[in-house]
Amino acid sequence: MLLLALDCSAKAASVALVKDDQLLAQYYQNSGLTHSRTLLPMVENILSNNELSISDVDCVAVSKGPGSFTGLRIGISTVKGLCWGRDIPCRGVSTLESMAYNLIHQEGLICCVMDARRNQVYNALFLSDGKNLTRLCDDRAISTSELDAELKRHQKTTYLVGDGTDLCSRELTYENIVLPSQQLKMQSAYGVAMAAIAAGTNIPASELTPSYLRLSQAERERLERINNHK
Secondary structure, eight states: OOOEEEOOSSSEEEEEEEEEEEEEEEEOSSSSSOOHHHHHHHHHHHTTTOOOOGGOOSEEEEEEEEEEEHHHHHHHHHHHHHGGGGTEEEEEEEHHHHHHHHEEEEEEEEEEEEEEEEEEEEEEEEEEEOOOOOOEOOOOOHHHHHHHHHHHHHSSSSEESSSTTTHHHHOOOOOOOEOOOOHHOOOOOHHHHHHHHOOOOOOOGOOOOOOOOOOHHHHHHHHHHHHHTO
C-alpha cells in the first residue's frame, strides 16, 4: 500500500510518503508560514520528486486532532480535496497517537502532551514494549496537576513527547521523566502514517471529521454570553 500522510495539527507541517511500512520521503516545515500556503505545495513536491501522482496513492492519512483548530481544518480540507473526486480512501488518526510513534522504540510509558492553554494539556498515555503500543486512556484535555498525580500512580519510566513537553517539564513533579531529543519532540507525518497503518480501516473522504476535544474559544465565549443573559 502506498500511503500519503499529512500533519498540520500544530505550528509545523509535514508530509510523508510510505510504502507498506517503509518511509520513502518526508518533508517538514516550521517556517512560520500558514499551513494553507505550505501544505499543498509540500504534497505536490513529495509526489513529483518520487515520480508519482496523487492517482498512484492508495490511501491518504491525516491527523484529525486534537490540535490547532485552524490547522486541523486545513489538513482535513486538503485531504478531502485530494480524495473526494478521485475516490481515494482516507484514514483520520489521533494526533496524540501519531506522536507516540516517535518514541515507540523506547520501553516504558509514553506521555503525549500538547499545550491546550487554559492550564491544560491534550494528553494520551501509551505503554511501549519497544515495538508495539498499548493505549492506556482516551484522548483528553487534562490539567498538569491531574496528569502529575496519574503518572505517580503508574510509577514507570515516562517519556514525554509533543509541544507540551516544555510546559510539563516545568509543571510536573514526578521525577522519573525522560525528555525527547529535539528531532523526536514534535508531531510528524511519518507518525501519522504509522498510526494509520495500525488502524487499518479506510473511510470515504465524506466521513472524515476533526476531533477537537473541546469547544473553540469563540464558541466558549458565545456560550458565556448566552448564559450571562439568562
